[in-house]
Amino acid sequence: MKQTNTRAMVETGFVSAIGVILSAISVYLPAFAFLSFFVTPAAIGIIGTKWGRKYSISAAVVTTFLAVVLFGPWNGIPVGLFAAVGVGVGEGNRLSLGTIKRLLLPSIAMFVAVLVTLMAQVYVSGITLSMIDTQMTEQARMIADQALQTNPNITQEQVDLFVKNVDKLATGLKDAFFVAVAIAAVSYSYITIQISIWLGKRLRISIPRFLPIEEWRMPVWSAGLYALGIIGIYGTPHINMDSSWVIAISTNVLLLGSSMCSIHGFAALADLMSSYRMSNKLKWILLGVYAFFFGQALAIFGVIDMFLDLRTRYKARQ
Structure with a gap:
């Protein structure tokens, strides 16, 4: 002992x-x-x-x-x-x-x-989470003003648009931080x-089996969260319901739903690649590149696979 x-x-x-x-x-x-x-x-x-x-x-x-x-x-x-x-x-x-x-x-x-x-x-x-978006916007304003003074090709409209986009991004990050x-x-x-x-x-240490990501399947209601988030962010301004709390909730719902759909799409794409007997190294490289550059497309592919079950259909034809 x-x-x-x-x-x-x-x-x-x-x-x-x-x-x-x-x-x-x-x-x-x-x-x-x-x-x-x-x-x-x-x-x-x-x-x-x-x-x-x-x-x-x-x-x-x-x-x-x-x-x-x-x-x-x-x-x-x-x-x-x-x-x-x-x-x-x-x-x-x-x-x-x-x-x-x-x-x-x-x-x-x-x-x-x-x-x-x-x-x-x-x-x-003494810096709280609620102060982060304000500080980011102020920093963006300072950078934009300096660029406006040193670069004659930059217009005031471009500066205002840059600051507005940074402010929107900072607010979204604050709302969906957790x-x-x-x-x-x-x-x-x-x-x-x-x-x-x-x-x-x-090291020859016995570790219980962990489900491979190719076998992962997200629940169908994650597609519903994805849709609700999109409606909340892009639809509510047209009916004058774009209050701060509605946008905050919609941002969190959209982030959660899109992440779950992206995971499902990633798993489905990995499973389909494995069906072609592609080497693991090449498969993960391609998946990483695709996820990095086409993350939104991955979420859409996940939604399609949830409802059409492309993996089962493809394997049934083999």
Whole structure:
């Protein structure tokens, strides 16, 4: 028993040391920051899978503490946010939870960690979420005025349009901030789970099966959310119902619905590509490029697949 505990503590310390080294790399070489943000939580997840919650929490706490001490709170706190995801990943693997629960557990952990960090920053700096859009608009106005003075080809109408667009974007970001954080947390948790599965295979650690994204299907009502969001944003101004709270609710509904439809479309497209026996590397490269440049088309494709079930129809013809 003592030998097992000693081995668990040694491996936990080793993962913590790796986390601190990767944090240093992300601070001094920002281009390699992804190593800290993806590898560290996945390694913490492996510790939690193999040795339990106590050791994964210990690894997360030690890594965060050392990162804060060595690199300051602004560089160390993000390490703690991502380490919380690793704890959730390890706990989901250890309990052999289903795919949805294993995805939601680290996502909730990260969402709560972001909220706590945000409240701490508000307390320290005094800058609240409601002030972000005003500051962004003022900054955009300053940049536009400087460009107007230095570039004779820029007109006042172009400056006003630029500021108006920035103000609209900032307001939308403020209104949908929490939904955007939740979606980002789910996306990040999924990537971390996939990395932990890859590490588990290399280390010969048994990890419960996680449903491949090709088999994912979003509920049909997500298309309804997508439609309601579009109607709320683009339709209510024509009937004089475009109040601030209607636009805020519509923005959140649209973001949630479009994200779910995009996931469904991504899964359907991945499944169809797999049917052509395309190599995994080429498939994921094409999917990444398509998702980056044609995200809205991906959501529309997801809605079409929800109602027409293109995957089943295609496979039935093979």
